[in-house]
Amino acid sequence: MVMNRTESDVVPAGVQSVPLPDSQTDFPGAPYSVSVLKPGYCRPQPDGTFRADGTISLITGPRTILVDTGGPWDRDFLLKTLKDRGLDPGDVDMVVGTHGHSDHVGNLSLFADAVVIVGYDVSEGDTYRPNKLSEGETFRVDEHVSVLPTPGHTAQDVSVQVKGTSAGTVLIAGDLFECCSDEDSWRDLSVNTAVQEVSRQEALRTADVIIPGHGLPFRVLRN
Template sequence: MCAITIIHNGYSFMNNGEMFANCTCTLIKGTHNIIIDTMTAWDSEVILRGLRKENIHPDQIDYVVSTHGHSDHIGNNNLFLKATHIVGFSISHKDKFYIHPFENGEEYIINDYVKVIPTPGHTLSDVTVLVTSEDRKVHAIAGICCCLIVHQDGSENPVLQRKNRLMIANMANWIIPGHGPMFKVTPEIRESLNRQASIDINK
């Protein structure tokens, strides 16, 4: 059984021609304690305060997952020195790196409730964390893959990003995006993404 706590809701906006962004930081407590996306390097106290509220010490975190390697998603990974780190397609502990074929579409199983799947698009090594509850509801903690889910945003491969957005929307009941509050996946969202996928196929 897993409990999901959002430590910080992410955001992304333009103001006077300048971009401001920070990611959502999420804690999963259960068989393994997992923190997903550790914000910017200036946000350590935000994370530590959130962990204290959950009676979790950084040394009790088993996995750190950074959904991709941008600076607002990896800024406090060094708080968790006993954890295994997954940064995009890279898995490591200290100086030991583990080979896992994310690039072949293979998921990484953490436990019976949590797995990490490849969802490239925004970067070519993006991942998404899927958490399944006992009632079989699925939460997708999706980094950038499903940020602004029906709109275009910065992406190394927009077509692939839209494809993976649709895949996640078809798998999940709820999405925790990288830059915004959690939302329920509605039939309207799935229909919109299916329409966009059809446009991509017919181009």
């Protein structure tokens, strides 16, 4: 993913984000399918706090990949949901944490045998693999699944791109997008709004469906 565009380059013409039906959380495909196990949320509270949890997504196919694990409070939900799909934690080949916030990586310890990607770190057990995510280069899982550097919300956010689903290319974007209609609200949570704007617009150019960090999936329409 190219990250060195100028301000004039970053706004794609004729692009529209459209909410999908609340029930559309599964995107079958070959060889990979994508399912949202739990849509994230972010709800301001009257006392000035907010309640939040990150979206949890599962990619199934030649490899089983979990993208974001929710917060520690999601442990029982996550184990039950995997079991309902015939999976144990040991069946998960790879876990990707789109960034290091607690509502996205709170259950990493359940997947000690998996390859783990959090931000720009790629590890298996205590062995860390070289990669070039920090240089703006994609980490390819295979020809259909890639981990893309999409910084801005934090300095090392990543997104997972899945090609070949029934909906086209799906991007599991973490907090690159809060939700479909986040408008400018994402800016208050960004460590670098200019960089995140570039990452967001690149995503809108290339994805057909985006799964945001705190909301339901939405479709990207281009004229």
